[in-house]
Amino acid sequence: MKLSLSVRIAESLSKTELFIPFEKIVSIAAGAGYDAICMRASAGGVQTSRDELKQMRDSVEQAGLRVSMVTADFEVPLNKEHGPESLQNIGPTLDVAELLDCDLVRVCLKRRADIPHAQGAADQAADRGVRLAHQCHTSSLFEEVQPMLKVLHEIDRSNFGLIYEPANLLVCGQAYDESTLRALKPFLMNAYVQNHLLDPSGPDRLNTYCRGEVRFHHLDLWEEGGVDFTRVFSGLQAIQYDGYFTIHQAQGIEDVASAERFARRCAEWIQQTDNKFS
Numbered sequence: 001m002k003l004s005l006s007v008r009i010a011e012s013l014s015k016t017e018l019f020i021p022f023e024k025i026v027s028i029a030a031g032a033g034y035d036a037i038c039m040r041a042s043a044g045g046v047q048t049s050r051d052e053l054k055q056m057r058d059s060v061e062q063a064g065l066r067v068s069m070v071t072a073d074f075e076v077p078l079n080k081e082h083g084p085e086s087l088q089n090i091g092p093t094l095d096v097a098e099l100l101d102c103d104l105v106r107v108c109l110k111r112r113a114d115i116p117h118a119q120g121a122a123d124q125a126a127d128r129g130v131r132l133a134h135q136c137h138t139s140s141l142f143e144e145v146q147p148m149l150k151v152l153h154e155i156d157r158s159n160f161g162l163i164y165e166p167a168n169l170l171v172c173g174q175a176y177d178e179s180t181l182r183a184l185k186p187f188l189m190n191a192y193v194q195n196h197l198l199d200p201s202g203p204d205r206l207n208t209y210c211r212g213e214v215r216f217h218h219l220d221l222w223e224e225g226g227v228d229f230t231r232v233f234s235g236l237q238a239i240q241y242d243g244y245f246t247i248h249q250a251q252g253i254e255d256v257a258s259a260e261r262f263a264r265r266c267a268e269w270i271q272q273t274d275n276k277f278s
Helices: 022-031 050-062 083-089 091-099 112-127 145-155 166-171 178-187 229-238 256-275
Strands: 002-006 036-040 066-071 104-107 131-135 160-164 188-193 195-198 204-208 212-219 244-247
Touching: 002 022, 002 066, 002 256, 022 036, 022 050, 022 256, 036 244, 050 066, 050 091, 066 091, 066 244, 083 091, 083 104, 083 112, 091 104, 091 112, 104 112, 112 131, 112 145, 112 160, 131 188, 145 160, 145 178, 160 178, 166 195, 166 229, 178 188, 178 229, 188 229, 229 256, 244 256
Parallel strands: 002 036, 002 244, 036 066, 066 104, 104 131, 131 160, 160 188, 188 244
Antiparallel strands: 195 212, 204 212
């Protein structure tokens, strides 16, 4: 697997800006042994000038990295009612992906009415050599395994796939082990990881379509009691997944020093854990 670091590690609570300069995040990723950066609009997106995006691409490439995926607007990660709107005008998003030399874009579907727009967006993306992917995510059409597979079959585009994310599957009461990964494999385009501990009295909460409100604690990736990463790594090894494995976790980072420690600790933990199943 190729290791990717999301700019989300230095993203504000609003998900619209970074509190660490993008160039510093790139330096942190390169220094900690990552292969790529996962780009979000908080760093650069449809609101960013072409010249700035080209400069970001240069920074990434000069560090020996790639952009693993692009989330080009603010509404997709916010996952609210406006999240799917980019599907109706996907051109600016595709422009961002091309400027960053990335062939994978994250999108959002909230309701069945979004499916035809996803098909049209995928057709436009295919003409430009770009793939679209939806994260396993709460309050979307991609909460539960069997329903998400039905949606993927209905969209029926070879360049429209899935981002495996075990923490969100856990929140939605879904299995995220080898059996699930085998079912998702034909559509699998990326993997995100973060860690949640379910707790009815937990301080954090997510709303879901399938289970209502679910409360939990955020954990560091290496902490036990949340996502069982033995199942995650063994499942990915079993299906011979060789795509990007992205750190998609943000809590506890306040400055450059803590971001550097976190990124390095995550990379070391992933390499150690992955080696157990090699």
